[in-house]
Amino acid sequence: MRVLVDARLFSGVHGGVEQAIIGLADAFSMTQNMDLQFCWLVYEGQSEWLSKHLPNESELIEVDAPNQTHNKVGDLIEQLRHLSFFDFPIELTRKYGPFRFSLPEEPLIVQKINPTIIHFPKQIGFKTRIPNVYQPHDLQHLHFPEFFTREQRYLRKYIYGFMINQARRVVVGNEWTKADFIFNYQESKDKFDNVPLFPQLLPNHLDDKDNKLQFTKKRYFFYPATYWRHKNHELLLRAFAQVLDRGHKVDLVLSGSNLQGNKNIIAEINDLGIQENVHIVGFIETSDLATLYRNACGVIVPSLFESASFPIWEAFAFGVPVAASRITSIAQQVQNSALLFDPTSVNEITNSMLVILQDEIGNVDRVRSGQSRVRQFSAENSAIGFRYSYRRALELHLDELDCQWEKEKNIF
Numbered sequence: 473m474r475v476l477v478d479a480r481l482f483s484g485v486h487g488g489v490e491q492a493i494i495g496l497a498d499a500f501s502m503t504q505n506m507d508l509q510f511c512w513l514v515y516e517g518q519s520e521w522l523s524k525h526l527p528n529e530s531e532l533i534e535v536d537a538p539n540q541t542h543n544k545v546g547d548l549i550e551q552l553r554h555l556s557f558f559d560f561p562i563e564l565t566r567k568y569g570p571f572r573f574s575l576p577e578e579p580l581i582v583q584k585i586n587p588t589i590i591h592f593p594k595q596i597g598f599k600t601r602i603p604n605v606y607q608p609h610d611l612q613h614l615h616f617p618e619f620f621t622r623e624q625r626y627l628r629k630y631i632y633g634f635m636i637n638q639a640r641r642v643v644v645g646n647e648w649t650k651a652d653f654i655f656n657y658q659e660s661k662d663k664f665d666n667v668p669l670f671p672q673l674l675p676n677h678l679d680d681k682d683n684k685l686q687f688t689k690k691r692y693f694f695y696p697a698t699y700w701r702h703k704n705h706e707l708l709l710r711a712f713a714q715v716l717d718r719g720h721k722v723d724l725v726l727s728g729s730n731l732q733g734n735k736n737i738i739a740e741i742n743d744l745g746i747q748e749n750v751h752i753v754g755f756i757e758t759s760d761l762a763t764l765y766r767n768a769c770g771v772i773v774p775s776l777f778e779s780a781s782f783p784i785w786e787a788f789a790f791g792v793p794v795a796a797s798r799i800t801s802i803a804q805q806v807q808n809s810a811l812l813f814d815p816t817s818v819n820e821i822t823n824s825m826l827v828i829l830q831d832e833i834g835n836v837d838r839v840r841s842g843q844s845r846v847r848q849f850s851a852e853n854s855a856i857g858f859r860y861s862y863r864r865a866l867e868l869h870l871d872e873l874d875c876q877w878e879k880e881k882n883i884f
Contacts, residue, residue, distance in 0.1 A: 487698035495502035640865035667857035669787030711821035
C-alpha cells in the first residue's frame with residue numbers, strides 16, 4: 473500500500489498539528505512489519521522538522537510553498553481582519569465574489585506519485601477522487617466561537633464539511649472527540665475511527681551536552697504551548713503569582729510559538745510583578761524541550777479546550793507530576809494519574825500547583841501511575857490503528873493485524 477501524507481506546513485507555526493504528524497511518522501518508524509510505503513508531501517525547504525522521524529519505506533517530496541509576498545490589497549485586508557466592524561463583510565467576501573473560498577484542486581504531483589490512499593493529517597487538504605483518510609483533530613470553533621472571527625468560523629465549517637464528505641474514513645484521537653464529531657456530522661457517523669496519537673517526545677531524546685537553559689537548575693513549573701486564547705496563559709500567570717504570594721520559591725517556564733514579545737503575556741507578567749520568576753523560551757529544539765520536562769517540578773496544562781494533550785503524555789513519560797484542566801477528554805486521558813482543576817478558576821489552578829509543591833507522597837503515586845498509563849499508548853498501538861483505518865478506507869478484508877487492533881487496541 474502506497475500512502476501519501478499531506479504534511480505541508482511551516483514548522484513552529486502549527487503547534488499540536490506538527491506534533492501529531494511527527495507522532496504519526498514516529499509510530500510507523502518504530503513499528504516492525506508494516507506493509508506500507510510512504511510519500512510525505514512537504515514545502516520546499518520545510519522538511520527538516522520531519523525528515524529524522526520518517527520510517528524506512530519513505531520518500532520526501534518537496535513542492536513550492538505558497539507565495540508569502542505581500543501586496544497593498546492583501547495588507548489592507550489583513551489589517552481589516554483585526555477590526556470587528558469588518559468581520560461580517562470579510563465573511564461575505566469568502567462566500568461570494570472574487571475572494572470566494574474553495575478548497576484547492578489536487579496538486580499535479582499527486583498523479584505522478586500515484587498513491588493507493590491519501591492521509592490528510594491536518595484540517596485542510598485538497599480535492600481528490602483518490603481514497604483518503606481525514607484527521608481533523610477537533611471542533612473547537614463550535615465550543616468557543618468567540619476565539620474565532622466570522623471568517624474563520626465560516627472557513628472551518630466549509631473545510632470540515634467538504635473534507636469529511638470526501639473522506640472514506642475520518643480519524644480522531646479519543647472517544648470524546650469522536651462523539652463530538654458524530655453529534656455535529658450525523659450523516660457521516662459511520663466514517664469515524666478513534667486512533668490515539670503516539671506521544672513522540674520520550675526520555676531518549678535527552679542530550680545535556682550543550683544545555684543552554686541554565687535556569688533548569690532552579691525549581692520550576694513548565695507549560696509547553698503555542699499562544700492561542702484557549703491555552704489560557706493569562707489565568708495560569710495569575711495563579712502562579714498567588715503561589716509566589718504564599719512564599720514559595722519557584723519559577724514558571726513557558727515554551728511555544730507566539731510567546732516571546734507577545735503583548736498580552738508581557739503585560740500580564742508586568743502587571744503581576746513576576747518578571748523575575750517567569751522564563752519565556754519560545755519554540756525550542758527537541759533536546760531542550762526534553763531537558764525542560766525532566767527537570768520540572770510539575771507540568772501544568774490549564775487549557776480551556778483540548779482534544780487530547782501531548783504535554784500530558786510527555787510529562788508522564790518523563791516522570792513529572794501533572795495538573796491539568798478538567799475538560800473534554802482530559803479526565804479520560806489521565807484517569808487517576810494527574811490532578812484536575814477548573815481552568816476558569818484561578819484559585820483551583822493555584823491549589824493544584826500548591827499540591828504538587830507540598831504533597832511529595834502523592835506525587836510519587838501520580839508519577840508511577842502516569843508512567844504506567846503512557847506505556848499503554850505505544851508506537852505499535854498507533855501504527856496498527858492508522859493502518860486499520862487505511863485498510864477500512866480501501867474496503868479491504870480484515871487481516872491478522874486488523875483483528876489484533878479490533879481486539880487489543882488501547883483507546884480512551
